Amino acid sequence: MKFTATIPSVSPEEVEDRIKAYRRLGFENRSPAVIVYPATQHPCPWPDCGIIITAIDFQLSKMGDDSQREKWLGAWWQGSGLVARCPGCRRYVLYGYEDKHTVDNLARVADAVLPDDWEKTARIALRPT
Numbered sequence: 001m002k003f004t005a006t007i008p009s010v011s012p013e014e015v016e017d018r019i020k021a022y023r024r025l026g027f028e029n030r031s032p033a034v035i036v037y038p039a040t041q042h043p044c045p046w047p048d049c050g051i052i053i054t055a056i057d058f059q060l061s062k063m064g065d066d067s068q069r070e071k072w073l074g075a076w077w078q079g080s081g082l083v084a085r086c087p088g089c090r091r092y093v094l095y096g097y098e099d100k101h102t103v104d105n106l107a108r109v110a111d112a113v114l115p116d117d118w119e120k121t122a123r124i125a126l127r128p129t
């Protein structure tokens, strides 16, 4: 007897809709900001840094006050991500939901900026270089 597995196909639109729903519910439930990056997003986006972060549990509940946490959760779940200094090069990085970017204009992301010592509170998975 031969068995065949049928894996239901899901359209890209359906995947996008599910991610949107997940993020909406994440914000509504004030879920913790936790991310595991794909391998292509592990290195710091700044040139000549070399630090490799594979995952972050931001531990926002242990930082700032209520109004700051509300802004940070909004930036994480509904915006483009959280901005913090790289633990290696100390330059600002946008730690996004899917990727990381360099940040050189803090005015545009003011509600997303974490304290300078964020890495003392957050749990950061570093990969040795």
Ligand SMILES: [Zn+2]
Pocket (backbone or CB within 6 Å): 044, 045, 046, 049, 050, 051, 086, 087, 088, 089, 090, 091
């Ligand atoms: Zn860096």
